[in-house]
Amino acid sequence: MLSKDAVRRGYNRGRYVVGAHTPPAYVARVKETSATPGLQRDPITVGADIIASLRKVTDHVMTETADVVAWTRDWWAGSMMTETAGKPATPNAVVVRVSSVAQVQEVMRIANAATIPVTVSAGRSNVTGAALPVRGGIVLDLCDLNKLVGFDAESQIVEVEAGMFGDVFEETIQRDYKMTMGHWPSSFGISTVGGWVACRGAGQLSTRYGKIEDMVFGMDVVLADGRLITVGGYSRAAVGPDLLQLFIGSEGTLGVVVKIRFKLHQLPDYGRAIAYGFKTFAIGLEACRQIMQRGANPAALRLYDELESGVQFGMPKSNVLLVADEGPKEMVDAVMAISEKACAELGDRLESDAILERWLDTRYLTGKSAEGFTPSPGFVADTLEMIGPWRDLPAIYDEVVQAINAVPGTLAGSAHQSHAYVDGACLYFSLRGEVEVENRQKWYRQAWDAANAVIIKYNATLSHHHGVGLLRAPYMAASLDTAFPVLEKIKAALDPNNILNPGKLGLSDKVGA
Ligand SMILES: Cc1cc2nc3c(=O)[nH]c(=O)nc-3n(C[C@H](O)[C@H](O)[C@H](O)COP(=O)(O)OP(=O)(O)OC[C@H]3O[C@@H](n4cnc5c(N)ncnc54)[C@H](O)[C@@H]3O)c2cc1C
Incomplete structure (x- = not known):
């Protein structure tokens, strides 16, 4: 079973830091910490009076350059290139650690009153530079805001604070409630539940369980001025546009997600997998389309091109498709029957057990x-x-x-x-x-x-x-086209001083009204 197996085998063969940021491998090559920034523009300094105020209301404030470099480092290739060239991405900032929602509100009130940028930071496993404080200011680290608040067993809804890491979260709900959320990103041990929501993430089993935006029932968000709001809280609704979805994927630019209520699923005991090979990637895509459009939704439906089939499965002359599912036997067997038929029309059956085992064994290795x-x-x-x-x-x-x-x-x-x-x-x-x-x-x-x-x-x-x-910031205006100004207007309405994660999502990095 795919969800149980992930916890049983563990993340990256156990080579990571549990419950805190795991640094990427290149850090071993970095010998010196420079204070010259590689990716900051005109960083805003946090004055001594503000640091004193922050110390009064939070758990810990770090100001040393070496700490700031270590506590803002992420998994983006752009950060790696600049740091290994001698200029760490963002050495100018102060890092503030909090463990309660009230502390998050206090930090936002202080920052908003003084017009200081605040960049929310969690697992720092993002691969886009999303959590880098490019205008300096405050880095608000949420990793200690990490309690599981409660579980409504009848509705299968769990409430959790945003900074809980994914491995701790899934282990807890599997062990204590016999549940899974079905969200299995390849970074599940090094990322937080709040980071999943903030980046609009997807797990390997999304074809059955959905993407993160399908899993959130409701959540609490602290706005730029420190106000706490609740969004969502229903299965579906017709009470105007869905404000919950506005914050999912907002990457810390519209508010700080502090508590999330997620929908869970019963932990499956049954699973099956098949594998097929196709002559071209396009034929493999056609098989995937047929499977989905005939009504099947196997948890994992992954098609590799020739190069990746060679590296992953030692089959460089094939385009390998793995179809794997879990759930009640009747449902899984039906999904597999539909999938098998679609695949057999277009490709050749492969040694399914060996391909599944190779995928299970390597799917959570980083790099x-x-x-x-x-x-x-x-x-x-x-x-x-x-x-x-x-x-x-x-x-x-x-x-x-x-x-x-x-x-x-x-x-x-x-x-x-x-x-x-x-x-x-x-x-x-x-x-x-x-x-x-x-x-x-x-x-x-x-x-x-x-x-x-x-x-x-x-x-x-x-x-x-x-x-x-x-x-992706440079491509956003062209990609969203006529809708991009709407995003800019929403940002200006919710955060008029532009203090929340300035310079991200393709939005302006100019701080202050
Ligand atoms: C090896 C590897 C594999 C990966 N595989 C996947 C994958 O399969 N699927 C996938 O979706 N992603 C994947 N990622 C990307 C990354 O893990 C996700 O984007 C993840 O959701 C980031 O979570 P985090 O806790 O690390 O957030 P961070 O990196 O700390 O932050 C990311 C962004 O979210 C904001 N943010 C974080 N928490 C909050 C909050 N509570 N409120 C408001 N804003 C917040 C930050 O300001 C920042 O903009 C992978 C990354 C790596 C390194």
Whole structure:
């Protein structure tokens, strides 16, 4: 069973920090901490009087450069490139640790009155620079706001504070309530439940359980001026637009998510998997489309192109599709029967048990996009996930891989299909390059520009689950097009001083009204 198995095997073979940030591997190569910022513009200093006020109302305030560098570091390739070149991303800020909702409100009141930026920070596992304090100010670390508040067994709704890490959360609900949320991002041990919501994340079993926005029942949010509001709190409603969804995916720019009520599922005891190989990626996509449109929704439906089939399963001449499901036997057997029929019409049956076992064994290892390559000082690996309609996906796949490969210095571009729906699917591209160390940023931006030009040309969506942060900020206005000014207006209405995570989501980094 996929959900039980994740807890049984544990995250990244146990190589991570439980309940706090886990640093990425490159940190071992960093010898010195410089105070020269790589990714800050005109950082705002927090004065001694404000630091004294913060110390009175919070658990801990850190001001030393080395602490600030360590406590703002994330998993973005952009941060890695600047820090390993001698300039840490954001060394100018103060880090404030809190463990209660009242403390979050106090911090926001102080910051708003003094017009100081506040960047919410949690697991710092984001891969977009979303939690970097690019204008300095206060970094509000929520990792100690991490209690499980309660469980309504009849409605299957759990209430949890935002800073609880994903592994602790799932272990607790599986052990104490025999439940799962079904949200299994490849970062589940190094990210928090609040970070999942703030980035609009997706787990590996999203085809059955949904994305995070399908799992939130309601939540409490602290606004820029310190007010506490409650949004959602119903299965479905017709009371105007859904304000809950406004905050899901807002990446700390509209409010601080402090408590979340999530919908849970009974922990399955039954599961099955099948695997098929297809001659081309496009034929594999067609099999996925058929499965979804004939009404089946297997928990995991993952199709790997030839390059990734070679690295993952030792099958470089095939496009491998894994279909895996869990739940009541009658339902899983029906889903598998529909899936098997669709696959058999288009491809060849593979040794399913071996492919499932290989996937289970490696699915929560970090650094997978670099697999199959020998890292050197000039090596950069990253991932780009997007979503588009079925009609366009084969062309998007071909053109994005082609565009990445055309950038000088690219070693490889590849993809798998990772999350599927009735109308479309998420393609998850991996890009790896090797150039002179000083040319890494140039290669990186060229590769992203080239890939995103294809995505925008097809009117597809820039990100399916990693979010925007700094990485996708330059493409947001073109992508949202006529709707982008609406996002700007909402931001200005909720945060008139622009103190909440300025410079993210493609929004302005200018602090102050
Ligand atoms: C190896 C690896 C694999 C990954 N796999 C997946 C995957 O399968 N699926 C997926 O969706 N993502 C994945 N990610 C990306 C990342 O784990 C997610 O974006 C995650 O949701 C971030 O959570 P976090 O707690 O680390 O948040 P952080 O990185 O600390 O913050 C991310 C953003 O959310 C904001 N934020 C965080 N908490 C709050 C809050 N309580 N209120 C308001 N704003 C907040 C921050 O300001 C920032 O803008 C992966 C990352 C890595 C390194």
